[in-house]
Amino acid sequence: MTATYRDVKADILEKITLGIWPPGSTIPKEIELAEIYDCARATVNRAMRELAEDGIVERKRKAGTKVRMAPVRQARFEIPIVRKEIEDKGTEYRYALVRKERQQAPDWLRARLRLNDGGAVLHLICMHYADGAPYQYEDRWINLDLLPNAAEIDFADTGPNEWLVATIPFSNAEISLLATMADAELAEHLGCSKGDALFQAERSTWWDGKAITFVRLTFRKGHRMTTRY
């Protein structure tokens, strides 16, 4: 037979879903499973490790592997670049710079990004359109102490997101999803009514422990983030 790690993973997952190994029960140890499936322990190990990553089982040395009582449901959402998101839907992407201003970081931003006093930031307001209709309102702040070049960039044709990704490709981020009421400015740019409920994402990005940028993305009315798991 020579089972693959996929076979082992699928079979064990089936035993769990069918209730043969109910939540809380202990699964046979790796050596036993290796004998059962007639494969190497490393093969079993990979299957089980993935099941643990998926939140299906819980593994502890000496204690063995147990089926989780409350499965840790985790959903993965992709956070694509807006342009890609829109173009992948087969719609036409258009970008526009609404406002660009160099200023001192306001208090709330300094607190949020742990900036020093008197830090200079670049504040950008941008719009992203899909097939001519408003899609996303971008309120971005860039730390000029860390990225002084940003001040010289003309963001008329390309959004700051794409420039940032090219400049600092890999970094850490914290993202929050929430709902907000449209104010006059949002309503006007997104073509909705004042007071409408809008979906919003906030992201703070860090590199080497220092804050690079904060962005608040507000989506057009009715926007959803969807995923399967």
Place this chain on the structure above:
Amino acid sequence: MTATYRDVKADILEKITLGIWPPGSTIPKEIELAEIYDCARATVNRAMRELAEDGIVERKRKAGTKVRMAPVRQARFEIPIVRKEIEDKGTEYRYALVRKERQQAPDWLRARLRLNDGGAVLHLICMHYADGAPYQYEDRWINLDLLPNAAEIDFADTGPNEWLVATIPFSNAEISLLATMADAELAEHLGCSKGDALFQAERSTWWDGKAITFVRLTFRKGHRMTTRY
């Protein structure tokens, strides 16, 4: 020396973030890396596989491993059971059943879950409180054709979520996140004003290709879902 897969992964990631291997560039092949780090190819393989899962690099047979041009930003959100979510914050959890009704599946639900005509469903409205204050409004529909026992359960003390997790522990689901305006019912139960913007999650759950349940969770005003990546 004897590098571990963590060492290899960290070192390669550093080389990428520092720009030594810029986006689009090709990384040395596994055998070469194994020589460089003085370890087995399997060790390098694991490091690279994880970097690929993390969306940092892209691997293809024969073509080699390349640093992604546009890093696939993916955020993982944990979707815990409400009770756990509340208790983990150190607050007191309280549950209440608001309404329970057996009925025919309305058209929108049938379409959504691909149910047959005349399917019976159990419709539940529940509230979840944190330290006595409204936390989440749960609007749940359970497919009675698949789970006839649900009709006999008294959901007065325990929420349907916990019963479902215990009954059908593992299943597939589709989840959507969105923003909605509070109607009169939501405003009353969640203690906010009509028209307030509220964060909402919708989840359809499937098992063996058949729809088990649909739930719409509405959070109290100001709720955020946050994660790091």
Place this chain on the structure above:
DNA sequence: CAGTGGTCTAGACCACTGA
């Protein structure tokens, strides 16, 4: 302290895919 998972190795064969 003993048992279980965590990881590494050296070698092998396979599967996909670009030239």
Place this chain on the structure above:
DNA sequence: CAGTGGTCTAGACCACTGT
């Protein structure tokens, strides 16, 4: 068709952690 990643093996030692 040849090169690169994908996976398996048999064996080994290590690192936690429950008893």
